[in-house]
Amino acid sequence: MNTVVDTAALSGFCSGQIRDAAATLWPGEETSLGPVAPSVTGYVQQIEVGGRSFFAKHSLLGVSLVSVMRGSCGSWEKVVAEQTAYAASPTSLLQREAAHLDALAAGGLDVARPAGCAGGVLFTEPVTGPTLADLVFKAPQQTGELLGRTLTALEVLQRPIVAEQADRAAITERGIDATFRRKFNGISGQPYLDQLGTARLEERTRRGIAIVVRQVIARLLRLRLAPALGPAQVLYGDLKPEHVLFPDGPDGRLVFIDPGLQRGPTHADTAKLASRTVLSLIAAPPPEGTTAVLDGVDAFVQEQLRPMNRAMGGLYLRKLLVTWLMDTINITTTYLSAPPGLPLPAHAGAVVERVEAVCTLLDRVSALLMADAEPASSWRLAMSHAAKAATR
Known part of the structure; x- marks a missing residue:
């Protein structure tokens, strides 16, 4: 894939936008930009304003940095020209995220507190402490308990003040199904897959991965058409383990960042937690903790099944x-x-380095689903395939 935007141009523009937004919100305050957090989605940079520390998040047209750099939104000049209007829109991604954080706090959830939003930049107060992903790696035997506590804390999502915000200004672009449909549609999806991994994989590996990815996507396009599972619920929408922090340690309160409130199927938040936990396990297995992590994921899912026939x-x-x-x-x-x-x-x-193991898991579990095996057996076999992928 050809890169149409270089890193220096993107970084310079986003940092400049962050500085300008801080000047708008806190005129006359001394500003000092800090480190940039590596990310493939939004541009996130630490900043001090008048001696106070914040995280500043900048979103280019509401799409990932990878998409912008690869030219999905057109030339860099076009992106810059359109960003001004996008940033000023009350429906821009980060304006909605700020509103979501406010609604969640009003609903009783501990979240990163918004400090201000201007010019397409959202400033939040920093949250320190280990993430859910950190704790699972350090204490694999606590995986099930930690995942369960995360979902229990999110029962506030169904409260009216949160549900009204989800209905008023959903961040549907962060949904799993919406992302899948956007990435792998029949028009732009094929060129994307044709060039997948060209900058990061050896050619022979890349070709093998491309074949598997195409096959898995074709299966999933058929499988995702299954009937809906009951009425839509309010979802957190971007429930990654790194978006859940424990500032007081593993036995303390949970604090959430980067919400993407939306309505969707009841299993979606659970699926993202399971997906990202297993992916982290494959990428960097904890010392002698693979079985404990997967047992925890299984116990977490079995608890969701308990009230169902x-x-x-x-x-x-x-x-x-x-x-x-x-x-x-x-x-x-x-x-x-x-x-x-x-x-x-x-x-x-780490995921890129272990991508062959990841793709083997995707291939085996998607083939299992296509065979329409009994669901409980499919789940057990999926856990077995995940264990093999993590120990390859």
Whole structure:
């Protein structure tokens, strides 16, 4: 894939926008820009304003940095020209995210507190402490408990003040199914897959991965058409383990960042937690902790099944597996298509290094689903395939 935007131009523009937004919100205050957090999605930079520390997030046209750099939004000149109007829109991505954080706080959830939003930049107060991903790596035997506590804390999502905000200004573009459909449609999806991994994989490996990815996507396009599982619920929408922090340690309160409120199927938040936990396990297995992590994921999912009858539980498991695979292929292909000049988070680099194991898992579990095996058996086999992928 050809890069149409270089890293220096993108970084200079976004940092300049962050500085300008800080000057708008806090005129006359001394400003000092700090480190940039490696990311494939938004541009995130630490900043001090008048001696106070914030995280500043900048979104280019509401799409990922990878998409902008690869030219999905047109030339850099076009992106810059359109960004001014986009940033001023009350429906821009970060304006909606700021509103989501306010609604969640009003609903009783601990979240990163918004400090201001201007010029397409959202400033939030920093949250320190380990993430859910950190704790799972350090204490694999606590995986099930930690995942369960995360979902329990999110029961506030169904409160009216949160549900009204989700209905008023949903961030549907962060949904798993919406992302999958956008990335792998019949028009732009094929060129994207043709060049997947050209900057990050040896050619023979790249060709093999491309064949598997195409096959898995074709299966998932068929599998995702299964009937809906009950009425739509309010979802957190971007429930990655790194978006859940424990500032007081593993036994303390949970604080959430980067919401993407939307309505969707009840299994979707669970699927993203499972997807990203297993992906982290494959990329960087904890010392002698693979079995404990997967046992925890299994216990977490079994707890969701407990109030369901057998038929409903089977449908839930099947849709959970399909959505898990969709999320994994969404983020893995984003990592593979990132331009070489874009710094990847450590986790993303580890996924690229282990992409053959990831794709083997995707291939085996999607084939299992196509065979229409009994859902509980499919789930057990999927866990077994995940264990093998993590120990390859």
